[in-house]
Amino acid sequence: MTEPLTEQQQPSPSSAAAPSAAPASPVKQHKVRTHGRYWEIDAARGICLIGMVIFHTIFLMGIFHIISTDFWEQFICMDLVFPGSNFQLIHLGTSIFVLICGFSLVLRQRRMEGMSKKAYNIAVIRRALQVFLFGVLFAVVGSILIYFFIGDGIYMMFDFLMMMGISMVLALPFIRFGKWACIPAVIFIILGFVLSTIQGPLYLMPLGILPGDYLPRDFFPIFPWMGIMLLGFAIGSVLYPKGERRFKVPDPNRFLRVLAKIGTYPLRIYVLHIPVIAILLFIICAVAELFGCHIGGIF
Numbered sequence: 233m234t235e236p237l238t239e240q241q242q243p244s245p246s247s248a249a250a251p252s253a254a255p256a257s258p259v260k261q262h263k264v265r266t267h268g269r270y271w272e273i274d275a276a277r278g279i280c281l282i283g284m285v286i287f288h289t290i291f292l293m294g295i296f297h298i299i300s301t302d303f304w305e306q307f308i309c310m311d312l313v314f315p316g317s318n319f320q321l322i323h324l325g326t327s328i329f330v331l332i333c334g335f336s337l338v339l340r341q342r343r344m345e346g347m348s349k350k351a352y353n354i355a356v357i358r359r360a361l362q363v364f365l366f367g368v369l370f371a372v373v374g375s376i377l378i379y380f381f382i383g384d385g386i387y388m389m390f391d392f393l394m395m396m397g398i399s400m401v402l403a404l405p406f407i408r409f410g411k412w413a414c415i416p417a418v419i420f421i422i423l424g425f426v427l428s429t430i431q432g433p434l435y436l437m438p439l440g441i442l443p444g445d446y447l448p449r450d451f452f453p454i455f456p457w458m459g460i461m462l463l464g465f466a467i468g469s470v471l472y473p474k475g476e477r478r479f480k481v482p483d484p485n486r487f488l489r490v491l492a493k494i495g496t497y498p499l500r501i502y503v504l505h506i507p508v509i510a511i512l513l514f515i516i517c518a519v520a521e522l523f524g525c526h527i528g529g530i531f
Contacts, residue, residue, distance in 0.1 A: 334464020364397025424456025
């Protein structure tokens, strides 16, 4: 940063020779992608976001009684491992998304490598708090919609964003283990399956312990999901050490670039897509009602 100023202030031949090596510094910084992104990670996140939008569109159409969601609920909630495993198709897409979040913790750590550990922790906690508060807002709004349009008494009490916010903070002590974070990750994943078999009071719900057969909507307990996030961090530490790829990927085509662009705004899309879809469905139902075509149970 200092050499280019010296070159401008002293443009003599002798001084011009000295700063000739100065451009090497910014080129090197660009090479390690200090502030860059990797398109393959953003594209994978973009695919997850599109799947999420499709799922919530179907969910909202069911809430507004526009379509019957029985078939879709059976398909999305189908057990992928064995009957009763409670690992469903929706959890597969969510697992990929949480793994990518673990990757992001690696890349954030590397981008802030020149800063203190405290600064890194504060940045993560600030982001986690933002995510958690949006999760609280979603739980409140979603539960209100469920009360008025479904009325079955099964509400959103500890949703995906609330889990993500808390898990990001709880994962901080394990980040120093790098690739060996896979060990606590596996322990937490196993712990999650064990806790899901235990019944207990409702205040233990964030850990995965529920009273009886009660299962809130959009329920994502800390265990095993924090373990999946740590697993993503461990894998990211191997594949992207010091923020650099350890493998080669081809340049993305136009379709992959679009997916990557979508994947760069995960929180904005997550926060905005449900109210936008709900408003569009409301407008469609209202316009259809004006023309004498009754759609859904809104009006």
